[in-house]
Amino acid sequence: MNESLRTPAPEADEAAMLLAELDRQMIRAERALERNTLIDVDNLEVRYGSNVVLRDVTFDVPANQITAFIGPSGCGKSTALRCFNRMNDEIRGFSMNGRIQLGGQDIYDPRVDVTELRRQVGMVFQHPNPFPMSIHENIALAVREHNPRISRDELDGVVEQALVHANLWDEVKDDLKRSALALSGGQQQRLCIARALAVRPTVIMLDEPCASLDPISTARIEELLLELVADYTIIIVTHNLAQARRISDDVAFFLMGRLLEFGDARRVFEDPLRRETADYVRGAYG
Amino acid sequence: MRVSPIKGHARLSRWIGPASAWIAAAVVAAVCFFIVGHIVREGYAHVDWKFLTTDPDPSPAESTGGGVRIPIVGTTFLVLLSTLLTFPIALGAAVYLAEYMDERWAVTKAIRLGLEVLAGVPSVVFGMFGVAMFSHGVFTFMSSSGAEGSDVAFGRSFLVAATVMAIHVLPFVIKVMEEAIRSVPLSYRQGAAALGVTKWRAIRRIVLPAAAPGIATGVILGMGLAAGDTAIVWLTLGGTMNMAVDNWWALDQIVNVLRGTGSTLTTFIYFSSPAGEGNAPELAYGGAMVLILLVITLNAAATLIGRARRQTR
Secondary structure, three states: OOOOOOOOOOOHHHHHHHHHHHHHHHHHHHHHHHHEEEEEEEEEEEEEEOOEEEEEEEEEOOOOOOEEOOOOOOOHHHHHHHOOHHHHHHHEEEEEEEEEEEEEEOOOOOOOOOOHHHHHHEEEOOOOOOOOOEEHHHHHHHHHHOOOOOOHHHHHHHHHHHHOOOOOOHHHHOOOOOEHHHHOHHHHHHHHHHHHHHOOOOEEEOOOOOOOOHHHHHHHHHHHHHHOOOOOEEEEOOOOHHHHHHHHOOEEEEEOOOEEEEEEHHHHHHHHOOOHHHHHHHHOOO | OOOOOOOEEEEHHHHHHHHHHHHHHHHHHHHHHHHHHHHHHHHHHOOOOHHHHHHHOOOOOOOOOOOHHHHHHHHHHHHHHHHHHHHHHHHHHHHHHHHHHEEEEEEEEHHHHHHHHHHOOOOHHHHHHHHHOOEEEEEEEEOOOOOOOOOOOOOHHHHHHHHHHHHHHHHHHHHHHHHHHHHOOHHHHHHHHHHOHHHHHHHHHHHHHHHHHHHHHHHHHHHHHHHOOOHHHHHHHHOOOOOHHHHHOOOOHHHHHOOOOOHHHHHHHHHOOOOOOOOOHHHHHHHHHHHHHHHHHHHHHHHHHHHHHHOOO
16 A cells, blocks of 8 residues: 555644644533533643652542542642642642643743732641731731731731631630630631631632541531532542542542542442542552 | 560660760769859959949059959940841841752852851951951041051951951851741741742741741850950950040940940950959959859840740740
């Protein structure tokens, strides 16, 4: 057979690839519309130095849902989370490929104001980390950063509202001047949530927020998240499968730097597509 | 199951470490208490209100005359001035080293090497350097001019001494402050960054307040070093027991005082003691006791500040 007929010209090859890519993007866009996608992760790859910690990760986080990241330690779920507010930028040797869009905007675009991104994408850490200052000031600090001209009264209002939303107001309202470090662990964690809420984010990310809390405090945080999801998009990294099952709408299962399974929480837990997911979910490892 | 008893040599080796540490600590404490005790015993009788409130009277015959009023004032002036110069530079350098510098940069290595060398230079070298440097005509504003009509500065004054002293204590103060800033938990910085708080504001509003006790310790360490140094004072404050200006307390004399010579407790001791240039050991002991009390007070203040800060957290 004639070779020249078999092999298309390079230009045609490129055009075909472009078309295929366009097609793929169209499908994603349609799906995003349908699912009310807020965060769209496309072909994410993350390296620390020469070490690939995430590869080939593609999924989407719908708005006003709780999406849980599960998987054994070191699977890359926290790294994925920290890509969304660019906290990884600070880590030496970090580099990434692929694209993450928040509300259609590429968050790794060089024109993006990282400070503003982090206001929009709040984060709560594994260990409560209130600042060594008063409860009031813990919340006021970041509010003033983003709204330097706010009046005293307005600020007090924002602080109160944030504490109310975080279900902490009734416990601390009489003594907002008290040091935040004097609060209990569960209270501190709710203060950290309040602090994130006060700057009016769209997304709240929580990296194992209950890992150092007792069961009662954990239950209170879970209740709180189920209330907050009406107004915010929530992403939670958790080791606690029961917790993911209780509160999440979608679940992403990571293993060794890959996203092995993603979908509706009930489906992932009860009828996983992959063997590894099934084994992890029934507690065979991790 | 029976737990076997510990063998003889194992028992001994278990004791050697703690015992030698204890002995070393005891030796240090004993030496320290001996020196302080000796000075207090020799100086106690001479320290009274009159001693504290009269000026030195450096006549060789009258070895029992005079007190330490001017030296106390001089020490205070010198310590305050050098702290004023040291504090902003040390804090800025410490923030830069702890928060912004990359250890791999050549400039970081150069700064670290510079600080280490600076810390290793004996203060007498700084003193010599200070006189040589500040005798230059352009520095006439810092000390009275030399001889009539010459374009050389005298090179000895409170301003010169405080500047040289600041250079001398800077590496130590920077080190303490940098450690204090570094010891602030990373989680505060991360928490602030995750809220979209800029790094500079996080440093100013969270990191520095949290590091305040350590920073205060650095300031007080610098004060103690400045109060205790002799060579720099001896060379750059003028070899005198009194001040160039008689009515140094007058506000309109402040420039003349700062540009003039003076003395501190350390030079008072040096010029009184037979071990130095004087002939009045009891005065030297008295001055030493006052100086030691001053330094102990400074250290106690540092401890108290640290404790008070911890309690408010």
